[in-house]
Amino acid sequence: MASNVLVEADNGRGGAEEASLYGFEEIRVSHRFDSNAWLSSFQSRLHSSRPRSRQSLPRNPTAFPGFDFGPGYRSCHGKFSNFQRSGSFQSLFSSFDFSEWWKRKPWTSWNVIGFFSRQEQHQQLQLHQIVKGKAGGVWYWKRMRILVVITALVGCVCLMNWLLLSRLQHTVISPRDGFVNRNSSSVRVKWNKFGKGKRTHGIRYARMMALAAHALVEGEDKPEPNDLWEEPQLANFSWIPCAHQRNREPSEGNNGYILVSANGGINQQRIAVCNAVAVARLLNSTLVLPNFLQSGVWRDKSQFGDIYQEKHFINYLKPDIRIVKKLPVELRSLDLEAIGSLVTDDDIMKEAKPVFFLENILPILHQNGVVHLFGFGHRLAFDPIPFQLQRLRCRCNFHALQFIPKIQQTGALLIQRIRQYIPSQGSLDTNLVGPFVEEPNLKGQMDFSVKNSRYLALHMRFEIDMVAHSLCDFGGGEKEKKELEAFRKNHFPALAHREKTHKLPSAAALRSEGQCPLTPEEAVLMFAALGFSRKTRIYVAGAQIYGGKSSLAALTVLYPNLVTKEDLLSSSEIEPFKNFSSQLAALDFIACAAADAFSMTDSGSQLSSLVSGYRIYFGDGRMPTIRPNKRRLANIFLKNSTIEWKMFEKRVRKAVKQTKQAHERPVARSVYRHPRCKECMCTRD
Template sequence: MVTGRASSSSSSSRPRFFRFLPPPSIPAYVLSLFLFSIIVFFFSQTQISEVSQKPFFSDDPPLLYLQDVEDQLWDSSFSHGLQPCVQPTRKYEAPQAWDRYLTVRSNGGLNQMRTGICDMVAVARIMNATLVIPQLDKKSFWQDTSTFSDIFDEQHFIATLQGDVRVVSQLPKELESAPRARKHFQSWSGVNYYVEMAQLWQDYQVLHVPKSDSRLANNNLPIDIQRLRCRALYQALIFSSPIESLGKRLIERLKSNGKYIALHLRYEKDMLSFTGCTYGLNDTEAEELRTMRENTNHWKLKDINSTEQRTGGYCPLTPKEMGIFLRALGYPPSTCIYVAAGDIYGGEKYLSDLKSHFPNLLFKDTLATKEELEKFASHATQTAALDYMISVESDVFVPSYTGNMARAVEGHRRFLGHRKTINPDRKGLVQLFDKIDKGDLHEGPMLSSLVTQMHKSRQGAPRKRYGSLPGLRGRDRLRTEESFYENPYPECICRSKGHGKRQ
């Protein structure tokens, strides 16, 4: 009885139209299941296709992800509201007309001479002297006969500095045969030292300085002296019209094809010989470099352990290593790379290793016509000026070694808004390259992750100049300070008005 009532109740509660539907057949079930499976299959394929186009662990659309990668490769570090700041303070006084003359012989290559000249501008100001246009080094490795006006705009230099230092093209005729003091100023000296040296004016009217490089301290100088150095380097000491004109044309040609890297590949005979770096060279090449070092009188260190140099990170990276490095950072093989350098040691033999990673290499002689370069032939210092201009204006600058050119370009790029400059961690990279040689590591995602992480904080972001290494004293302490011209912050770079404090 109970069962009957329950059945009756269930039947009466069922919707009326169910009473007239025939029971479904087995073929109908099979057909429904088949249709449902097809729908699920197409839906799943659509989802898989969408996921496969996205990077792992990212909800961004593919185009936005690719844009992020592009930004990471090319965008400069944010300047945090910092800008060039070279105007004198209110305490700065106009120069006086002193009948004292400072003659200078600027030693070294292009950038060693440039920074040395600017040091001498500041020294002339401190010593209340008239600066005679410096003589340039004609005895260095390049044997360049260029004069000051061949490389720099002499009249612009004189006119721009007239509110700071009196500069003349040559000594007055009545002083050409006058006795003069010859003085090797101490390296990295401060204001007090040069005030003391001013006593020489009591006995001489002309003071000759045989060397100009690194004559001023990097730190602890009055801010007006530091800003004067920046005005001299970045505003007064511009290149001559022929160099400026061709340099700008070459930059336009490079930029017309998109973004480019300027690679200062310091794999040149003089640098390899000076540093004693022979990794990857054959015995004949290594002996040639040793002989050159032995016969160069002013290179004091003769016996150098090449393996220790490389392990310590004191060697320029090879063309092959630079190719591996830039690919590991994420730059595609199609990247345009301008090689800012002189003759690469070994030529195509070693350049081919870089070309295997980046076929789109450009040099001065492939970017400029033969006629355009003809006037600069046999003048390595003038062609180095072209490299300098192209490097300063590049989208990314990468030096294979920290020399005078690399430091000067980095400082200029910092001054202009902290443009992206990647400084390879040579010591750390050599460890990775050695693992690759042993087969313990391969080019690919793992290497890319290690290299990228290693260089996160080595891309030109704003920071104050490094001081000396701890535990050192005297000249050794000063020698380890970061060059003022490599990073003129904070004296020549300051915060723009209205910008809040950096977080």
């Protein structure tokens, strides 16, 4: 239909002039109107089955806003509605006044122009919508292609992760027949069971574990960092042990007898024994072989003679103090508490100076001839202490306390199997396992060129007592929370009461401050970041780790040569030590002290402290110890969801390097942990 149409009104030339002004073609319409012809045409169209075109006049005048058809049309429209209801043409046209309607001249040029202009705008709008729809379709398919590409990339990454983990899971530990067996799939089975089974605490670092797996696989053929198995600073080689040297007359022990009952585990008891030796020398008294109290946590009935060689202990310290196995008969029947000779740890301040014992304990010895130090432990300060008294403490710890032959022999067997029958580490092994270092396949000198024999020992301080006492959250949910609360109630009632009556720091605050023990996941991530190869032999020390084997399952996938004493010893070899936690801890002490590198997870642990000091004293500056700063590591692990592996490596190595160096003993610090001091060690000329 032509759009340039002009209908000239009959009343003048205004409409035509306006139309010509806008360039429309004129079409003249006669004034005369044949109503009969129009009615015939209308009736024929009304009875026609063909639908009316869009160009036909609308049934509703409101469809053309601004186009007034006049009252006649409005009347007709009302009649037409009546016609629809009645079906009578007569009712439709009986009152329709065509002349009145025509006089109003609705067909002016501007009305027609406006009508067709709106028709054109409507068509353009429809065309715009069609074009927009096509453009939207193109955009939709482009977006779909982008999503398909992204999905494919994610699938490739997941496939790569699966392949890398599959490669890692092809290794299994066979400790008594050699460490690596690449054709076995038992580790994969363990991993699958771990993933499907119930775990005591949750996996907190899934992303970091995957990144560590990538790094370990990619670094299989790369050399480890040069300083990984070395203690920093060559100046440390100038220190040598000299606590065995004496230049004082022996003590006669004339001021009565000292009984000592030591509490705690084997390591706390070891410290208590050496402190008691120093106090006996200070007071010129005779020491009775210490008695070990049974711990409510460890529940071990082992006594001094079940762990240490009594004869060697007495004879080695004979030039220093007098030691007897039992009290004289005349003193055994005394009620020590009644006569005032019972002194508990509550009666002695922690880190008491020598003058305290001279003023408070010596008078009791003079009066009653005997004193019982009950629960004795960290009750003697480290400074200020006379030089020879401090040296005596070192002599007791590093020379006088030797494990019994049963423990030494089994400890030697542990070292032998971890090193795969490589020669021993010289004086360190000799002091640990005594004559059993001469056993076949153990005899030999220090040989650091045999790198395949090296192993890393880890003291995983993650027993339930440590976990419960920390008040931290380890991802085990409500079950873990209830279990640890019950343990605190039974074993740490004071802490449980304080937890209910005081507002204690939240688990998140404790973790951010580095107050939580490192989990097995955090420990193995630290090793991967430091650069330890996936083939590294790792000995895990510790009692029953919280969570059991499920806690270590993920670690053995990353480090398949990870073993415990239970893995290395047969059931018959470990049977004599079952139900004796202190003796089992002694085996861990030997394996950790003899390791080429040792890592602790809790710097406050007594075993870690004693092992670290033992390695410094006998290690000749070649036995590095990793002492992680838990607060710095906590800040790094808090970013586990975003930090990249290279940055993680850099920050962990920096944090560990700052604490790896063994410095000279600071003032008031333990000589058992920091023996690098003039009282315990000497410098080479």
